[in-house]
Amino acid sequence: MRTPPHPVLEAALSALRLLHEDPKERRVLQEVGRLYHEGFPGAPKGVVPLSAVYAAMAHEKVAPGLPVDLTTLGSLLHALGLWRLSKGAYLFDPDLAREVAKTPVGRLPIELLFRLPEPAPLVLLPEGLPAWPEVEGFHVALEWDPGGRPGISPHLELRFLVWIRGSRGYHPATLVLDLDAQDLEEAVKKTLARSIREARGLAAVSLWEARPHLEREYGAILGQALSLTLYLCQEAPDLGGVAPRPPAPLVRVKGGKKVFPPGEPLILPTGWRWGKALRLARERKEREPSAPTGKRVAPHVRRAHWHLYWVGEGSRKDPTRAKPLLRWVPATLVNRDLLEEAGLTPEDLPAVVRRARGRTTRVRGQG
Template identity: 35%
Template sequence: MTQFQKRIPRARRMLESVGSQYPGAWKQFDAFRADRGKGLPDWPDWCFMPIAAGYAIASGGGANRVPLERVNHPAVLTALATWRMTQGIFRFDETLRAALLDTPLSGGLPTQHLFRLPHWCVYVETEGLTWSDIPLEGFFAHLEYDIARGGTPELRLLLDVGGDPRQPFSPETLLPVPIVLSAADIESAVELVNQSAREQATALGVPPDIPLGLAQPQAVSLAPLISLLLYLCAEPDVTRKGSKVTLDNPQPTRTRRDGWKLFPADGPMEIDVGARLGAALRTALDRREEMRSADAGTGKTLAPHMRAQHWHSFWSGPKFTPDGSAIPQHLRKLDVRWMPPIPVNIDDPDNLTPTIRPVR
């Protein structure tokens, strides 16, 4: 490829490869979507398409089953069909990303935030991160409504581990990782999936190859990815070519022939995440030591800094009944919100220079 040829993002190349290996799959997904709540069960708006549809396409439909050697095909098909609708590629400012990853995820899994993904499916670049010591190029993330389990909500990740994008169904390219959102924390969510996989393998007469105790290191590898997603779910600082952008899913368009119809994005949309905020953080870090020296002993100036990102919990709902008696705290609602890094005592981030490095 010459320097004058347009670089095709990995995510887009994988989308094209999936479409070529399953001709007609996109039309089948469109048909499933059109039959939602009619001939097919309904599902929530936060899910573009349950993986049950991908299973039907990969198996050929009816009573057919997906063979063991293609067990990952439904997950890959559904994730790419979902990402096809918006094709957002999210690229984090390096400094902001470091700040996000520097705050460990602890306590309960913040489920409610993950239902606020800016698109049905996102692709996040992750140059420099690893999954089980394997370099990670990026990952797809979308929400699953597991019809077979009564509508259990799941966060579905599809890890891009750097293989040939022309072979998206190879485990050396994409690895599906489900996370059950009804679990108390990340480790518990992973263990639920691992236990289910062991049970399925036993039922098929295949020796389970998922050892006990694997959930903890998997949870450690997943935490940075979930941190990045949480930022995207909290009104993120996003720009495209220096201009602010609004993120949303496509809305149906009325057509003369087919009635109301959803149209996929024309092509990939590369989005810079945290450019202004990351620049502000760099300025704060560069000036902090200088300000500390200048103001040593005065106690009058608060040095520019970044208030660390954190979980913010608060109780909502009425505190008192109509007769004035207090409502017990356990009967009120506990809300948990992700608070992104907040610059304190720094210049306007709009005038600062972002640092974004594309993944090649």
């Protein structure tokens, strides 16, 4: 048996095997697949509400066993029930992951998150999340909160099922980003404010007094996980030439409908060409710390950022027809020779928007 390229992948596969061994939990996993394909009233297409998962658990009389509580079991059935449809494991280059994680999210449209490459991709981090190194991987999926509680109306959420390394292996936990906002930057701020408010009502006053620290720490964790997620949502991410699998379809069988997921996970090497380019640029900078005037060096931008542009036939006259495209721009745009050495081309850089004679022209980035 081959050794998995990352221990979190084995943790996720082990958890999925345990769920599948229980007939009741196996039926809930099948229900998650059905809901993904057939939809749920009120929820966007392809978004499975966690409340529907809990309803399926209640119908099957699923009882959690130690050490997993009911809430965690529901999150596992939700995330793994979606992940099993494609079983994509996105193994990030460590240097690329570090650079992307510290890239500010900014005022990007929430609709970009509908461009996840599969229902609940598994992100694998060789060095862990910078703000929380014990988090060495996570599933990410959209969820629909029906609301109904005081001050809470129906809205989208982004859920991270994180795998935290401990002394006895990995254990799952859930991070939630509320998406009832105008853009992703506002979504992070609103989620933090809401979390702190709820914490004040449930915990001691000292926790409320620690608000600046909590906002800084939890904000960094949410922001980094979100930025890594956006890397998968961008236009043509660097996946080493491997295409994500489409979700396993829902097929008719005797007695109903079933999903037959792939048996093995698909490893997608994520950002390794960009990681190589970043390392080459760093090595060159160390060798040539002060290049003389006139010598060609890698051009710089102020900091890494997300480059957003809108395309779509007829979108100039009707903005509602525009489609957002996203590219990640590293803090150092390497020269053409470094791009080629890393297996990249100028086409891998984002388009540069230039205005000429009142028209907007999109030009591919150049090294």
